[in-house]
Amino acid sequence: MKIATYNIQNLFHRDADLVKRDMGHNLAAWIQEFESLLQKRFPKSERELQRLEELSLLLGFQKTVYQPHLVMRRKAGKLYLRKKSSVAETEVASSITGWRGWIPLSSLPIKELSMAHKARTIREAQADVLLLHEVEDRHSLQEFDRLLAVEEEVDHTYAEHHVLEGNDPMGRHSGIMAKEGFEVLSLFTHCHARYGEGQLLFDFDFQEYGLKTPLGNKVWLLSAHFTADGKEREISDARRWEQAVHVAETYRAFRDGGYEYVAVMGSFNAPSFCNSLAPLLQETDLRDIGRHPSFVALPDKDVDSSYHRLGAYAKGVNLKQRDYLLLSPALWEKVQTCGMDRRGIWPEKRPQWPVFKSLKNQEQQASEHPLLWVDVEL
Structure with missing residues (x-):
């Protein structure tokens, strides 16, 4: 798996x-x-x-202006939709449908090459179960899967697609895709978890997925997205610490309940030595795949390939660690191999590392984050 x-x-x-x-x-x-x-x-x-x-x-010397694909206008209490390349307007809502007000389009299309690099990163991973962060919605996930399947000349690569909306207002949610034979048995969100004086704990989300493998084994995947550093570092650290405590308590509840195969993963947005992650990384028996003997990743180029920066994934993999894939002891013992793919990240400065040949600048990169993977024998 x-x-x-x-x-x-x-x-x-x-x-x-x-x-x-x-x-x-x-x-x-x-x-x-x-x-x-x-x-x-x-x-x-x-x-x-x-x-x-x-x-x-x-730097914008060519004076490029981002143009929306669609324009929405209100005329005489009705909502009209016009394609940017068209003059004609189509009525899409009126008083009959109950629409009132103005709807702005606040998103920009992702560059075609960037999208292609996202697809290539995922396609080459060949994961049976893929957990994604910052996904628009389930329909987008299904459409993206169709792009993945084009080269294989099939209808879809993954049999199941699930997206649970969290607390982020900018269209960044968490999702999971599973191939044929891997059944998603349950989904649960902690988006309503609170701390302090009743504030929402997760500005994104923390979710649980229960899966059954083709051989009938049960695996639990806990997927979290922690707060990133803001203008006030102490506030960000305190929030992350609370989030780490909550995830650690949830993990212990699974272990106390007799579940052996548990993995915790996601963007924790801090290096492993940061105190805000201590409740999860130091006070549980979870182990980071970056410390596994079988961990593989294309090393940095030239002199950086022999160096190990503080907070990096491994020697010669000097990318500041923000993303994690942690395993329970039972899963750790089942690891065949594991690793990281960062070929879709553009290295703006040193260290430099191998990237896709079609990746020429930062605008074309797949993401600022690497893909982490683990192959376990279940």
């Missing part, structure tokens, strides 16, 4: 505010690199000229 977890950062469209934030986060680095390349004497190498062209696009 091959299990994988992947924060895919949306499938087809992403909230415009998130896109702007991602671009703003890297703006200073792009400007600095662009100016540095400009100051180099001629003749510049072909790679330097190519990078200048990439940076000019990222």
Whole structure:
């Protein structure tokens, strides 16, 4: 049974505010690199000229304007829909349907190459069960599965598709896909869990999935998305610590209930040495696949391949750890091999690592997160 977890950062469209934030986060680095390349004497190498062209696009020199696919307008109390390339408008809602008000389209389409790299990362993983974070909805997940199946000339790659909406208002939810023979028996969400003075504990979600393998074994997968660092680091750390406590307590409840095969995974958004993750990483018997002897990942290039940075996944895999795949002792003993695929991540600075040949810049990357996988004999 091959299990994988992947924060895919949306499938087809992403909230415009998130896109702007991602671009703003890297703006200073792009400007600095662009100016540095400009100051180099001629003749510049072909790679330097190519990078200048990439940076000019990222910095908006071509004056690219994001255009929505659809425009919604209200006229005389009715809602009309017009395709961007069309002049004609179609009535889609009126007083009969009970619609009132204005509906803005606040998401931007994901680049075609970025989408292709997401699909390739998943297709090459060949996971029997795949848990995804930051998925728009179930329909999008089904459509994405059809893209995965195109090369195999079948209707679908996965037999089951489930998405449970959490607390995020920007269209980022958690989902699971399972291949034929792997049955999803139950789904449960902790989106209503609270802490402190009644605040919602998870700004995304924490979910439980019960599965049955083709041989009849029962496996429980606990999938969580923790709070990322905000402007006030202490508040983010405190929130993550509460989330880690809740997930650890849920895991212990499964173990006390006699369930041996349990995995905990997701984006925890902090390195393993961070105190906010201690309740989960240090106070339970869960073990990180990155510490397993069979863990494989394409190493960094050149001198970084022999180095082990603090908070990285492993020696020569110097990517700051934010995503985890943790196993109970019984599952750990069943591991055949495990690893990480980060070929869809664009390495903006050192360290550098091997990427897909078609990946040329950050806008084309599949996600900022790697795909983690484990193959267990059940």
